[in-house]
Amino acid sequence: MSIKEKFSAYIEKLQDEITGALENIDEKAAFKEELWERPGGGGGKTRVIQDGSIFEKGGVNISNVHGLLPESMQQKFKVSSTQFFACGLSLVLHPKNPYVPTVHANWRYFELYGDDGEIKDQWFGGGQDLTPYYLFEEDAVHFHQVCKDVCDLHDKQFYATFKKECDAYFYNSHRKEARGIGGLFFDYLKPSAKKSIEDWYAFVTETGNSFLNAYLPILHKRKDLEYTAQNRKWQEIRRGRYVEFNLVHDRGTLFGLKTNGRTESILMSLPPTVQWKYNYQPDEGSPEALLEKTLKTPRSWVQL
Numbered sequence: 001m002s003i004k005e006k007f008s009a010y011i012e013k014l015q016d017e018i019t020g021a022l023e024n025i026d027e028k029a030a031f032k033e034e035l036w037e038r039p040g041g042g043g044g045k046t047r048v049i050q051d052g053s054i055f056e057k058g059g060v061n062i063s064n065v066h067g068l069l070p071e072s073m074q075q076k077f078k079v080s081s082t083q084f085f086a087c088g089l090s091l092v093l094h095p096k097n098p099y100v101p102t103v104h105a106n107w108r109y110f111e112l113y114g115d116d117g118e119i120k121d122q123w124f125g126g127g128q129d130l131t132p133y134y135l136f137e138e139d140a141v142h143f144h145q146v147c148k149d150v151c152d153l154h155d156k157q158f159y160a161t162f163k164k165e166c167d168a169y170f171y172n173s174h175r176k177e178a179r180g181i182g183g184l185f186f187d188y189l190k191p192s193a194k195k196s197i198e199d200w201y202a203f204v205t206e207t208g209n210s211f212l213n214a215y216l217p218i219l220h221k222r223k224d225l226e227y228t229a230q231n232r233k234w235q236e237i238r239r240g241r242y243v244e245f246n247l248v249h250d251r252g253t254l255f256g257l258k259t260n261g262r263t264e265s266i267l268m269s270l271p272p273t274v275q276w277k278y279n280y281q282p283d284e285g286s287p288e289a290l291l292e293k294t295l296k297t298p299r300s301w302v303q304l
Contacts, residue, residue, distance in 0.1 A: 041067035131180030
């Protein structure tokens with residue numbers, strides 16, 4: 001079985017595992033599934049949950065697309081190849097309770113082909129990151145420790161490298177602040193003398209397998225905390241920053257829209273209720289101000 005066949009089968013299984021676990025927690029709402037086809041080749045399976053007892057909105061989507069690579073993307077990748085294959089799983093969860101963080105994860109595989117149909121380039125990418133609205137340090141430590149543990153199974157340098165890349169990538173440069181408290185981000189993991197494509201497959205799939213362990217303990221700990229209308233207001237203001245990143249900076253959003261992906265599935269990541277208050281400033285010394293201060297400068301959450 002080829003790498004693309006193995007990874008396609010893996011993300012289908014992972015989608016089932018994650019959506020099943022989340023439905024069991026929410027109890028009220030269930031994921032609704034839509035199958036879609038991409039003009040030009042391939043398609044995907046979108047699963048969205050809305051208006052639940054825990055999840056205000058969330059999606060766990062898989063796609064498997066192929067065909068002609070648009071000229072704009074050829075320029076971006078600096079290649080002349082016109083045929084591509086890409087598959088991946090992307091998820092975003094926006095809980096109702098402001099004390100439960102939003103979480104995002106993505107694991108993907110990409111191939112480019114020459115005129116003879118042979119693979120000219122191939123790579124994995126992905127990661128997982130946490131976006132809290134109120135900072136609980138023990139939650140940040142737990143999330144990052146799970147990330148570090150899975151990295152250490154493959155290379156002791158991975159966590160420091162991919163955490164740094166995550167801090168740099170999920171950054172709203174126009175706001176001069178991070179989107180959240182990070183996690184892992186990696187891209188263009190290509191076969192080399194040190195790592196085969198099978199090695200990268202093992203690393204990326206193990207990262208995907210760690211997701212529920214990274215997020216669910218935090219969710220269980222915070223989902224029943226009482227909150228106020230002011231807490232919700234702050235959550236919606238911070239969600240605005242999330243929207244700004246996804247529409248201005250996110251590579252996945254850009255790639256999906258540029259390659260005629262399904263718009264509804266691509267923009268599934270956006271939260272259902274958002275506010276933009278002009279020049280909103282939290283009270284000095286408040287939990288809201290602490291979060292903003294933390295997002296200005298990346299910090300270490302676990303010992304290297």
